[in-house]
Amino acid sequence: MLILGIESSCDETAAAVVEDGRRVLSNIVASQVEEHKIYGGVVPEIASRRHCEAVSAVVKEALKQAGASLSDLGAVAVTSEPGLIGALLVGVSFAKGLALSAGLPLVPVHHLRGHIAANYLSHPELEPPFLCLVASGGHSNIVLCEDYTRFQVLARTRDDAAGEAFDKAARAMGIPYPGGVEMDKLAETGDPTAYRLPRPRVEGAPLDFSFSGLKTAALNLLHNAAQRGEAVSVPDLCASYRRAVVGCLADSFRQAALDTGVERLAAAGGVSANRLLRRELEALSKELDRPLFVPELSLCGDNGAMIAAQGYYERLAGHTAGMELNARPSGGLQ
Numbered sequence: 001m002l003i004l005g006i007e008s009s010c011d012e013t014a015a016a017v018v019e020d021g022r023r024v025l026s027n028i029v030a031s032q033v034e035e036h037k038i039y040g041g042v043v044p045e046i047a048s049r050r051h052c053e054a055v056s057a058v059v060k061e062a063l064k065q066a067g068a069s070l071s072d073l074g075a076v077a078v079t080s081e082p083g084l085i086g087a088l089l090v091g092v093s094f095a096k097g098l099a100l101s102a103g104l105p106l107v108p109v110h111h112l113r114g115h116i117a118a119n120y121l122s123h124p125e126l127e128p129p130f131l132c133l134v135a136s137g138g139h140s141n142i143v144l145c146e147d148y149t150r151f152q153v154l155a156r157t158r159d160d161a162a163g164e165a166f167d168k169a170a171r172a173m174g175i176p177y178p179g180g181v182e183m184d185k186l187a188e189t190g191d192p193t194a195y196r197l198p199r200p201r202v203e204g205a206p207l208d209f210s211f212s213g214l215k216t217a218a219l220n221l222l223h224n225a226a227q228r229g230e231a232v233s234v235p236d237l238c239a240s241y242r243r244a245v246v247g248c249l250a251d252s253f254r255q256a257a258l259d260t261g262v263e264r265l266a267a268a269g270g271v272s273a274n275r276l277l278r279r280e281l282e283a284l285s286k287e288l289d290r291p292l293f294v295p296e297l298s299l300c301g302d303n304g305a306m307i308a309a310q311g312y313y314e315r316l317a318g319h320t321a322g323m324e325l326n327a328r329p330s331g332g333l334q
Contacts, residue, residue, distance in 0.1 A: 001074035002066070003315065004098075005308025006059065008091030009083025009111050010137070011036055011047045013054040016304030017066035017073075021117070021312030022124045026065035027298075027305040030054040037177045041167065048086035055094045062304065070102040075320070077311020080108035081328035082138070088327035096323055105320045107311045111302075112139055112333050113151070115268040117310035118295040118303070126293050131262040133253045133281070136269035137163035137180070140209045140249070142256045143333060145266075148313035151333050154256050155207035162245055162271045165211035169218045169241055173234050183238045184274050190239030195221060197244040199251075207252045207259075214244055242276055250280040257288060266293040273300040 002025070007014040016027040032050050036042050063069065078095035079088065092108075099106040116132050128148060134141045140162045142155035160168070163180050170179025175186070197217050202208040218241050225232045249271075257265060265288075267281055272294055285292035299306060314320075 001312060001315070002068055002072050003107070003308040003311045004059070004062065004073050004076050005109070005304040005306070005311050006055070006076070006078040006091045006095050007114070007302055007304045007307045008051045008055065008087050009079045010087060010302060011042045012302040013051050013058050014302060014304035015059040015062035016308050017062055017068050018121070018305055018308035018312065021309045022120055024121055024305045025068065026062045027303055028058050028062045028065065029303055030058050033178060040171055040177050042084070044084045044086055047084060048090060051087055051090035055090055059094070059098070070098070070104070073102070073104055075105040075107045075311060075315045076102075077107040077109050077307050077314065079111050079114060079307055080325060081110055081331035083111055083329065085327060085329040088329070092325060092327045096325060100323060105315060106322070106325060107314050107319065108321045108325055109307045109310050109314060110331065110333060112141065113310045114306040116143065116145060116266070117313070118268055118299040118306040119266050119293045120309050121299055121305055122295045123293045126264070126266070129262055130264035130266050130293070131257055131260055132266040132268055133249060133272070134269045135162045135249060135267070135271035135277070137161060137167065139269065140211075141333065142207060142253055144260060144262065149317045149319065153333055154260070155205075155209065155252055157209040157211065158202055159210055159212040160215055162209070162211060162249060163269070165215045165245055166271070169215055172219050172222055173237060175234070180271065180274070183242060184276070186235045187238040187242040188275060190233065190235030190237070192239040192243040194233060194236035195240040197240055199244055199248050207256055209248055209252060211245065211248070214248070242274070246274065246276045246280055249277060250284065253281070254284050257284070257290065263290055264293065265290050268295060268300070270301050273297050
């Protein structure tokens with residue numbers, strides 16, 4: 001079955017055609033990064049307008065590269081939650097119109113379910129159950145994937161997500177947007193022990209994450225150094241900060257793996273492209289002697305292929321929607 005996936009939750013207008021939830025036939029992404037870089041982050045109104053301008057051409061190109069027509073599709077899948085509401089509405093509205101005009105089933109897909117499904121594209125052999133660390137700009141969760149459409153959230157962030165913590169600290173250091181990506185590059189050249197930074201924990205919820213205190217500690221370090229007229233080594237601070245964020249993610253994930261005993265481990269989301277996190281998860285995989293699955297770099301960020309992949313399994317489960325479907329800026333994974 002061929003599924004067309006449409007993604008517009010933030011600043012990437014994306015569409016893809018995927019066969020049987022595993023084989024990518026096309027994957028088109030129109031990025032807005034260069035435009036938002038001027039403002040140091042995503043401007044929601046600009047993002048929505050660019051989605052309106054790009055979505056039709058992106059979907060057309062995805063179908064063209066896949067060598068498919070609307071009559072070849074089994075469904076139209078679209079990210080319906082969570083994300084920037086204006087951006088989501090563009091994708092949802094377009095998908096509704098396309099599905100209605102072509103007489104195709106409309107499949108709503110949760111954005112984080114899509115990120116998890118990116119692993120099926122890079123690792124066709126992967127099947128649930130598995131434990132997945134989902135880390136992105138807006139979300140940090142540890143998820144027990146019991147089945148393709150059944151999930152149990154074991155841990156979540158109580159404030160900032162890991163990607164958000166990277167981006168905000170990077171901005172304070174003068175690193176251009178997207179800060180997390182650039183910080184990861186700089187951190188490779190720095191000393192991760194140069195600056196002492198906290199690793200906040202959540203009392204009563206040992207698996208949960210809290211990054212706001214860590215972010216504040218980095219901002220205070222920069223502010224205090226500036227007041228004293230002292231120089232801060234940006235590569236060293238990047239390395240130290242990255243070590244702290246990744247340490248929080250890896251420590252909780254390790255404990256969740258021990259608690260659940262699940263035999264397969266995975267990671268997903270934009271932060272899963274982080275070099276240090278990948279190394280830490282690979283070390284954990286060897287320590288516990290459990291296989292690790294992480295998407296290829298091109299599938300870590302937002303893309304339509306991951307939505308099409310998850311859309312296939314949602315379609316098989318009968319999770320379709322009518323023209324009443326609306327976008328939601330927030331919504332739980334379960």
